[in-house]
Amino acid sequence: MPDDVSLPIAEDFQPRIIAFFCNWCTYTASDLAGTSRMTYAPNTRVIRVMCSGRIDPQFVLAALRKGADGVLLGGCHPGDCHYQAGNYKCLRRFRLLKRLLTQLGIEEERVRLEWIAASEGDRVQKVTNEMVEQIRKLGPLRLEKIPTHPNGEAAPAPAEPMATATEGAVS
Amino acid sequence: MKYLYYPGCSLKGTSRGYEESILAIFEKLQLPLQELEGWNCCGATAYMAVDEIKALALAARNLALAEQVAGNEPVSLVAPCNSCYLVLSKAQRHMEEFEDIGDVIVKAMREAGLRYEGHVHVRHPLDVLVNDVGLDALRRAASQPLNGLKVACYYGCQVVRPYATFDDQHNPQTMHELLKAVGAEPVDWSLGTRCCGGSLTGTIEKAGLRLCYILLREAKVRGADAVATCCPLCQFNLECYQGQIASMFGDEVDIPVTYFSQLLGKAMGIDERTLGLKRLFVPLTTAAV
């Protein structure tokens, strides 16, 4: 972000992070982190989906627009998808999403995609902590600071989730 | 790849023969070593006990100097002394691993006008000879092969412990391979990496000499004509205390203790004086050679 919009980050800034975890691997790993009593930063809110392939990029955009400072996506390792290849679909969309975010003036580091297997409770802990640290460094997401479009209009600030940029919906 | 030579204090003192033979064989193999200008003591293990960070800072200065000389070129800092090899490697690793150590050293170096980015590759000559020069080149250079000289290859500790970077930690083979390439016959023994006592020989003599005794006796039991070493302190301990060991344990343990590089040099036809072989207390009996 340009210098003029970066404000000092408050000491007590608690990043708000939404995590979309697939039911079979990452959500289970997250449960395992719990049963193993691995403490980690309390900033993530996990939303369960059956497969990372279900994660519509619009969910990510909606989360950021509604006040999340970062979004974490979690799926099964390549080759391990419960539905054969949903995670690959997710990866493809994720790459495009990152480009889109950059164009919107949002740091791409605010979104992260991780493959975490059901046995990797420790990775949930590690990735969550890293993600929180990363977002802390970036500071709160201030969408009103998004630079204006080249044609002088403000960047589209989607009003309804369903109305967000359809280019997010790529397969 | 640039090769800088870090002699360390011993190679300028008690183990002159090591320096002489190392420089001579590298010259012969057309990989002349350039001595690092302005180097200081590596920090050595004895000092670690008193002030670890200072010891590591001393090592770090050498690394910084090497990096400075090399500019942007990748650089190998060749340290023939096991102890220097370890301390230099340890400084590098500790600075990466322990943030507080790294911070202090980086800050102190800045004060002293030094900078280290971590690009120096600390190497032992065994590593360089096997992996960069290659056994074939050694074989070609061996104009007077050692004809089955039976050698107990003795690596000591710190070249494989705790960081086994270029050889197997439990069963190192680089010295074996080099000496085999020039016609020697390494004996089968299990003590190649057992400690020689290090500085204990000078501080708690009885404990130190016992360790030397075990090594020398076993080398003889296994029928070795000579022990080959790759560390100044090992060579010193094993050679210079043979008299005391004999009287302390009532057992003759006279056996030549050379540097592996001296044996390589001999096989290359370099004369004994140049190789520092004349500096040995127990002369290398050339009967077998």
Add this chain to the structure above:
Amino acid sequence: MSELKIVRRIKYQQELDLSFGKDVAATPGGEDLYKCIQCGTCSSTCPVSVYMDQTPRRIIAMTRAGFKDDVLASNTIWLCSSCYACTVECPKSLRITDIMYALKQKAIAEKVYPRNLPIPVLAKEFFSAVMKTGRSNEGRIVARVWLKTNPLKILSHAGLGLKLLRRGRMSIKTERMTGGHDQMRRLLDAVETARAAQPTR
């Protein structure tokens, strides 16, 4: 026949320093101290444990339990020759050699090392030599150490010294750095300052 002697062996909790283990665990390489399962691999792989009054395994156990005085008074830490055999063989990856260094440092700092033990003296001699010349000269240092701790030894080793001199392996002339001596001293001084500025160490 010898006389029957009895000594109180029980340890009362108040005789222990319960933070000792944590202190040692906080030093570089000490981080896995509490993972030790007391298997004794360190003691049996140690080539010097022959002479140790406490095996390395016991040193670990005692350190964890806070037997600070006994640990620092043990000859074990001084017999360690830094061969790293225990460190690489430990099934729980404790860096025992580094822990021994940490214990030596603590003993020196608290001045509880055995009087006749030349190691701390050696270390000091070593340091002053390096400060003076940037190099160490083993022969000279060892001679000075013996002079301070056990002068008789010099006589018994005089022959060795002469042999070394004759073969050009020891010189009367002192080896010196070829430059940068001031820089090195500046560096060591700066370590003091930088360390003092650090909150934890």
Add this chain to the structure above:
Amino acid sequence: MIMEKKSPQEELRIGVYVCHCGANIASKVDVESTRDFAAKLPHVTVARDYKFACSDPGQELIQKDIKELGLNRVVVASCSPQLHEKTFRNACADVGLSPFYVQMANIREHVSWVTEDPELATRKAKSLVAAAVRRLAFAAPLETKRVPVHPDVLIVGGGIAGIHASLILANAGRKVFLVEREPTIGGHMAQFDKTFPTMDCAACILTPKMSDVKNHPNIMMWTYSEVEEVAGFTGNFKVTVRRKARYIKEELCVGCNDCVEACVLKKDRVQVPDEFNVGLSRRKAVYMPFPQSTPACVVIDPEQCLQLMKGKCAQTCVEACERAAIDFDQSDEIVEIDVGAIIIATGYKPFEARRIAEYGYGKFANVYTTLEIERLVNASGPTGGELRLRDGTTPKVAGVIHCVGSRDRRYNPYCSNVCCMGALKMAHLIKERTGAEVFNFYVDMRTAFKGYEEFYDQILSEGVQFVRGRVAEVTDWAMTDEEKGKLVIRVEDTLVGVARRIPVDMVVLAIGLEPQADAGEIQRKFNISCSNEGFFLERHPKLGPVSTFTDGIFLAGACQGPKDIPETVAQAGAAAAEALCLVDKGFVEIEPNTAWIDEEVCSGCKTCIPLCPFKAISRDEEKRIAVINEALCKGCGTCVAACPSGAAQQNLFTDEQIYEEIEGVLSYA
């Protein structure tokens, strides 16, 4: 099937139940404040906290509220839905509320157990509750789908686990396919001489079960076969099996071994190490692994057989076989089977002792593994049961080293569970067979099972010397005259506190258990998970020890983690019962999380069609829209995420539900 509604039609009356889970949640999350917070959320009729929501009184409390307060939605803020979602769904269904009107908020695994600060934990719990409440507004009273189940069961691996599970299922009248990749069933147990703690002969108790398998009319025993591919889902798996060419007509061979006698590979140096005797003897190109091999049928090793390798051989074996069972033209056969359930019992791999250089295995002739000793003391083993050193002499002193490759961060950090008892058995056998002095070197003695401590007591009283200490090294250099020519064990006797050197003639390494080398491949093939060390992951460490995260696939034996025979057999029985439970029920209920197309919105762009891994989407050419075949849809939602017009939706995970959840968590983050 009722499609989900776009927006709630009826008035919402939501009940929120915040569970304490004893102290598991309440010690970190302020449950009272969470309850009060929930009570103020829109549409919440009642909010309560309760000690154990999953208990009977807890469930009754919810049921009572549904009846008395007219609740039509329920939020339970407790543990993971993986654990108790079913419990609460059933509780609500019992009193007439659609089970899909229940929403869990995971405030235990995701909050109280992973958060240090109680205040932040409470905040997190509240935001998850808020999200659950909001999400419910878009819930629909779906119906679960029933799919018929194929009654047959596949068991992969013919060791004691697979054998036991097969027999149970077959005795229950189920048809079982038992697939084993070796030429015989029996697994590692067949290689053992005796079994602890009773010391009964392994063959005596195993071989009757092996022939039961062979003769059971309900068991299709396919040895020398491997599973190639698995498709389908619980209740209806389609499995492809490769039956490797044996070059023997199995139905003709009677195991007379005449062909083995006749095989031209006579010299030891052209023969290969015998796998069954762990390399202690050699075998020919045609061989039978061991006398009681099941099936009693030889096999030809195509990498040894001159005829198969070079096409040139006198074929003395063919001549010798009276029944003309040898068939060099055989090729691998691919078979497809349909099964309703699968039990994986692929076992373990013994730790490779060479990896620990300090113990000198492979370097010193008289260092053995426990498996080798099993073969050496076995009457049908390479020495006919004589325990001799490699030079033919009898050991006078032996050392048994425990924990080889186990409890070691450099190799396997876990305890292999069976080696302590195995090492005690070794001590007993060596003493019994040779009268040698035996030393056992252990780190911690683990004999925790019925009759095991008594076995330890027995071995102690037999005079075996126990040294508590992990051996650092087995070496061949002598310090004393006594040590000359011996193997020297360097160990600290930790109970005495001194280092010792103990000279012995024989060293036995009690090697640990590792996952099979191809466990990763099996894991992917069957779509199950592995734990960090590579063993297959059970669904729940306590309450789902033989289930996997993939419904219909169960685990038995050491493929799930190191275990001994009693535990393996118990687990095999449990897996068989679980499989039986599934196939006997006759149907599976499928979570109704399938996708559907809103016909009015679909533009017929076909984006979704190629995305579906199950080919469940086709195009209705007449209406020019996409159609989802509900029976084929597995509910991943990939098509939903991709639909550019929002026509594709997924039950239980509609866009609205997820947006509500997003807003919900952020409204109180």
